[in-house]
Amino acid sequence: MDFLTIIQVLDSTVRLATPLLLACLAGLYSERAGIFDIGLEGKMLMAAFFSAAVAAVSGSVWLGLLAGIASSLVLSGLHGLASITFRGNQLISGVAINFLAAGMTVLIAQDWFKQGGRTPSLFAGGRFEPINFPFAEALSGVPILGPIYSELLSGHSILVYLAFLAVPGTWWVLYRTRFGLRLRAVGENPAAVDTAGVSVVGLRYAAVAICGVLCGIAGAYLATALQAGFVKDMTAGRGFIALAALIFAKWRPWQAMWACLLFGLLQAIALRFQNIDLGGVVIPVQVMDALPYILTVVILAGFVGKAIPPRAGGEPYVKER
Amino acid sequence: MTLMKSLMGAAASLALTAGAALAEPALIFDLGGKFDKSFNEAAHNGASRWAEETGGKYREIELQSEAQREQALRRFAEAGSNPVITMGFAMADPLSAVAADYPDTKFVAVDVTWLDAPNVRQIGFAEHEGSYLVGMMAAMASKSGTVGFIGGMDIPLIRHFGCGYAQGAKAVNPDVNIVANMTGTTPSAWNDPVKGSELTKAQIAQGADVIYAAAGGTGVGVLQTAADEGILSIGVDSNQNHLHPGKVLTSMLKRVDVAVYDAMKAGADVETGVFTMGLAEEGVGVAMDDNNASLVSDDMKGAVETARQDIIDGKTTVVSYYENDSCPAVSF
Numbered sequence: 334m335d336f337l338t339i340i341q342v343l344d345s346t347v348r349l350a351t352p353l354l355l356a357c358l359a360g361l362y363s364e365r366a367g368i369f370d371i372g373l374e375g376k377m378l379m380a381a382f383f384s385a386a387v388a389a390v391s392g393s394v395w396l397g398l399l400a401g402i403a404s405s406l407v408l409s410g411l412h413g414l415a416s417i418t419f420r421g422n423q424l425i426s427g428v429a430i431n432f433l434a435a436g437m438t439v440l441i442a443q444d445w446f447k448q449g450g451r452t453p454s455l456f457a458g459g460r461f462e463p464i465n466f467p468f469a470e471a472l473s474g475v476p477i478l479g480p481i482y483s484e485l486l487s488g489h490s491i492l493v494y495l496a497f498l499a500v501p502g503t504w505w506v507l508y509r510t511r512f513g514l515r516l517r518a519v520g521e522n523p524a525a526v527d528t529a530g531v532s533v534v535g536l537r538y539a540a541v542a543i544c545g546v547l548c549g550i551a552g553a554y555l556a557t558a559l560q561a562g563f564v565k566d567m568t569a570g571r572g573f574i575a576l577a578a579l580i581f582a583k584w585r586p587w588q589a590m591w592a593c594l595l596f597g598l599l600q601a602i603a604l605r606f607q608n609i610d611l612g613g614v615v616i617p618v619q620v621m622d623a624l625p626y627i628l629t630v631v632i633l634a635g636f637v638g639k640a641i642p643p644r645a646g647g648e649p650y651v652k653e654r
Numbered sequence: 655m656t657l658m659k660s661l662m663g664a665a666a667s668l669a670l671t672a673g674a675a676l677a678e679p680a681l682i683f684d685l686g687g688k689f690d691k692s693f694n695e696a697a698h699n700g701a702s703r704w705a706e707e708t709g710g711k712y713r714e715i716e717l718q719s720e721a722q723r724e725q726a727l728r729r730f731a732e733a734g735s736n737p738v739i740t741m742g743f744a745m746a747d748p749l750s751a752v753a754a755d756y757p758d759t760k761f762v763a764v765d766v767t768w769l770d771a772p773n774v775r776q777i778g779f780a781e782h783e784g785s786y787l788v789g790m791m792a793a794m795a796s797k798s799g800t801v802g803f804i805g806g807m808d809i810p811l812i813r814h815f816g817c818g819y820a821q822g823a824k825a826v827n828p829d830v831n832i833v834a835n836m837t838g839t840t841p842s843a844w845n846d847p848v849k850g851s852e853l854t855k856a857q858i859a860q861g862a863d864v865i866y867a868a869a870g871g872t873g874v875g876v877l878q879t880a881a882d883e884g885i886l887s888i889g890v891d892s893n894q895n896h897l898h899p900g901k902v903l904t905s906m907l908k909r910v911d912v913a914v915y916d917a918m919k920a921g922a923d924v925e926t927g928v929f930t931m932g933l934a935e936e937g938v939g940v941a942m943d944d945n946n947a948s949l950v951s952d953d954m955k956g957a958v959e960t961a962r963q964d965i966i967d968g969k970t971t972v973v974s975y976y977e978n979d980s981c982p983a984v985s986f
Contacts, residue, residue: 449689569846
C-alpha cells in the first residue's frame with residue numbers, strides 16, 4: 334500500500350465521517366440534556382430532502398441549506414413537544430420521527446417532482462462546491478506534506494470544515510459556558526436545575542433545537558455536497574451509526590470526533606479494499622461493515638471502561654410528584 | 655410504417671374485443687414501488703402503453719410489505735383478474751402456494767424461472783448477454799485499460815450482471831483490468847448513493863475510467879460522481895443516458911416493459927411456461943440515443959452489432975453466473 338493510497342483512503346474517511354460527526358454532535362446536545370434521540374436518522378433524511386428540493390427549485394444551495402435546517406427543526410420541535418411538553422416516551426417519539434421522515438419525503442417528492450420519490454439532479458449553484466486551499470495545486474508536488482495538504486485537507490466542501498470546527502465549539506459550549514453547565518446538569522439532575530430557578534423545559538428545548546440544526550446540516554451535506562439530489566432512504570442507517578459513535582465516545586465531543594473518524598475509516602477501508610487479505614486470513618467486507626456495531630456492543634458490555642449515559646436521560650421531568 | 659400501423663391497429667382492436675369479453679389484467683409491483691426509475695417503473699410503462707393503445711384497464715397494487723404478497727395474489731385471482739402479473743424474484747414462493755388454487759387464472763412472473771406450475775408464465779432475462787455488450791463498449795472506450803463494476807446488494811443476480819460485463823470487457827481486451835465492488839449485503843445497499851460515490855472515487859483512484867453501475871438508487875451516486883470526475887459510466891435496467899448527457903456511455907436495457915406489454919396484450923390466452931428474453935428476443939440490449947451519440951464510435955457500434963449477432967447465432971457463448979455459481983472472468 335503506497336502513500337498516495339493511504340491519503341486517498343483518509344480523504345474518503347473525512348467525507349464519510351462528516352455526516353456521522355454532525356449527527357453525533359446533534360445527538361450529544363440532545364442526550365446530554367436528557368432527551369434520548371433515535372430520530373437522528375429521520376431528521377437527516379428530512380433535511381436531505383428539503384435541502385435538495387429547495388436547492389433544485391431555487392437554484393441556491395444556501396436557501397437549500399436553510400430549508401433543510403428548518404425542516405429538521407420542525408421534526409425536532411415535534412420530538413420536543415412529545416417528549417418534553419407531553420412527557421411521552423422519547424424512544425417511541427424518535428421511532429415515529431424516523432417512520433414519518435421515510436414516508437413523507439418520498440410522498441412529497443413524488444407529488445412535487447414526479448420523478449419517483451427523487452429530486453431532480455442539482456447543477457452548479459445548487460451544490461456545495463469543494464473549496465481548494467491556496468497553492469494546493471502548486472504544493473502537491475512536495476513530498477509527504479504536499480499530498481496531505483492538497484488531497485486530504487483541501488478540496489472539501491465548506492460543511493466539512495464547519496463540522497470539524499463544531500467539535501471544539503461543542504466542547505467550549507458544554508464545558509466553558511454557563512449554558513453548557515446547565516445543559517449538562519439538566520441531563521443529570523433536572524430537579525437541582527429547577528431548584529436553582531432555571532427552566533428545565535427551556536433548556537431541553539434549546540438542546541433539541543441545536544440537535545435539529547446540526548442534523549439539518551448533516552442532511553444537507555449528504556444531498557447537496559456529497560450527492561446532487563435526494564434519493565429515497567439515502568441516509569442508509571447513518572443516524573444509527575452516529576448513535577453508536579455517541580455511545581462509543583461516552584457522550585463527549587472530542588471522543589465523538591475520533592469515534593466518527595474511526596467508523597468513517599472502517600467504511601473507507603471496506604469500500605477501497607473489499608475483502609482484505611491479512612497473510613492468508615481473508616477478512617470479508619461484511620465484517621468491516623459490522624465493526625462499528627460490534628465495537629459499540631463491546632463498549633456497552635463494559636470491556637473498555639463503562640459507558641454511563643446521562644442519568645436523567647429518557648425520563649420526562651415532572652416538577653412535583 | 656403503414657404496415658406497422660395497421661398491425662398495431664389490428665392488435666389493438668383484437669385486444670379491445672378481448673378486453674370486453676374477458677377479465678382485466680392485474681399488475682403487482684414489487685417493494686421498490688411503481689416509480690423506481692428502473693425495474694418496476696419499466697413494468698408500469700409497459701402497462702400504460704398497453705392501456706393507451708387498447709383503451710383497456712388494468713388493476714394494480716404496490717406492495718408495502720412481505721406479508722402482502724400472497725394476499726394480493728389471492729385478492730386479484732378471486733376478483734377474476736386474468737392474467738395476474740407479478741414483479742420480482744421474491745414472488746416465487748407466494749406464487750407456488752397460490753397458483754395451484756386458481757387453475758383457470760393465468761399468472762405471469764417476471765424474474766422467476768424455476769417454478770413447477772402449469773398456469774404460470776415465467777419470464778427470465780439474459781442479463782449477462784446485455785452486460786456482455788456493455789462490457790465490450792466499456793473496454794473499447796477505456797483509455798486506461800481498467801474498467802469498473804459497482805453492484806448493489808451482493809446477490810447472485812447482481813453477480814450475474816457483473817460476470818457478463820467482465821466477459822465482454824475481456825473479449826475486447828484480454829489484458830483489461832476489472833475492478834468489481836458490491837455496495838453491501840443488506841437491502842439498504844440499493845439506496846445508498848453516498849457509498850456509491852465513494853466506491854466510484856475508490857475505483858477511479860485504482861485507474862478505472864468507465865464504470866458500470868447495477869445498483870438501483872445507489873447507481874445514481876455512481877453516475878453523478880463519474881460525471882463530476884470526468885469519466886464515463888454505464889446505466890442499467892432503464893435507459894439512463896439522459897441523466898448526464900454526454901457522460902453516460904450507454905445503458906444496459908432490460909425490457910421488462912416489453913414483457914409486461916406482451917403479457918397484457920395476450921390477455922387470458924397468454925402462453926404459460928418458462929421463457930427467457932435474451933438478445934434475440936430483444937429482452938436485453940444497449941441504449942443508443944442522442945445523449946450518447948458523441949461517445950459511441952462507429953467501431954464500437956460495429957463490434958457490438960457483430961457480437962450481438964454472434965451471441966444470437968450461438969457462435970459466442972456468454973457464461974452465466976448461475977451455471978456453477980462462479981465467474982470465469984472476474985472474482986467478486
